[in-house]
Amino acid sequence: MQVTKNYHTHTARCKHATGNVADYIEAGIEHGLVEIGISDHSPLPDNRWSNVRMPMKDLGDYIEEIDSAIEQYPQVNILKAAECEYAVEYHAFYEDVLLGEHAFDYLVCGVHYIPYHGAWMGLGALEYRHLSAFAKYTIESMASGLFAFMAHPDVFGYAGLAWDENCIACSRDILTAAEELSVVLEINGYGLRKDKVSAPEGERRPYPLLPFWELAREYEIQVICNSDAHQPGDIVANIGEALIIAEENNLVLADTDLLFKSL
Numbered sequence: 001m002q003v004t005k006n007y008h009t010h011t012a013r014c015k016h017a018t019g020n021v022a023d024y025i026e027a028g029i030e031h032g033l034v035e036i037g038i039s040d041h042s043p044l045p046d047n048r049w050s051n052v053r054m055p056m057k058d059l060g061d062y063i064e065e066i067d068s069a070i071e072q073y074p075q076v077n078i079l080k081a082a083e084c085e086y087a088v089e090y091h092a093f094y095e096d097v098l099l100g101e102h103a104f105d106y107l108v109c110g111v112h113y114i115p116y117h118g119a120w121m122g123l124g125a126l127e128y129r130h131l132s133a134f135a136k137y138t139i140e141s142m143a144s145g146l147f148a149f150m151a152h153p154d155v156f157g158y159a160g161l162a163w164d165e166n167c168i169a170c171s172r173d174i175l176t177a178a179e180e181l182s183v184v185l186e187i188n189g190y191g192l193r194k195d196k197v198s199a200p201e202g203e204r205r206p207y208p209l210l211p212f213w214e215l216a217r218e219y220e221i222q223v224i225c226n227s228d229a230h231q232p233g234d235i236v237a238n239i240g241e242a243l244i245i246a247e248e249n250n251l252v253l254a255d256t257d258l259l260f261k262s263l
């Protein structure tokens with residue numbers, strides 16, 4: 001299948017990617033993309049986790065950079081977006097400032113930290129006992145109604161846990177909620193470019209977590225396949241493989257024209 005769209009793209013502003021907006025658009029044009037969503041890690045009003053995102057003071061520059069690319073490259077449809085961590089205290093910022101005042105085309109939710117016993121923990125420390133908190137927080141994020149899709153809902157695969165009843169319960173909770181809330185789930189190509197993790201079953205990519213997507217076929221959900229590019233050369237990377245995972249599990253691809261209504 002010819003890949004023509006990617007809706008998950010970062011820039012150097014997040015401090016762990018390279019290239020500016022124009023670099024990604026030019027790479028996308030070279031690869032024949034007709035639509036590109038720029039979705040760098042959103043700044044946060046309190047500058048939390050500022051080591052992996054732009055500071056709040058850069059938001060205006062980020063928006064301007066996307067707006068000028070929209071003018072400069074009329075041959076490709078460019079969408080303005082951001083990847084967000086959900087927390088109740090940020091809800092109004094996402095809704096009123098990003099989607100409202102600045103008319104972002106969509107927001108992506110990416111869970112990289114979860115609240116656990118009153119503190120935030122990174123996913124690197126995830127163990128079996130945290131899985132229900134991960135599922136609960138993922139579901140709460142989906143239920144906020146702010147997000148066009150959930151990035152890597154199977155990111156807990158990063159922890160290299162055995163696929164056991166805890167992982168199955170966590171996956172079923174997320175899949176049930178995605179079905180009930182009609183939130184699209186992303187099969188994320190970035191995990192396919194990351195170093196393998198060792199799990200009891202052997203070495204595997206941190207995500208996409210194949211047993212998760214095998215379970216997904218039991219649910220009426222829709223999926224989207226993106227590269228999650230962190231360098232311009234990766235603008236379409238691994239989308240083809242993500243599409244194969246979708247196809248092999250009979251998963252329905254979301255109609256992106258409907259999903260991103262600005263078109």
Ligand SMILES: [Zn+2]
Pocket residue numbers: 010014016041230
């Ligand atoms: Zn990132």
Ligand SMILES: [Zn+2]
Pocket residue numbers: 008010083110151228
């Ligand atoms: Zn991302």
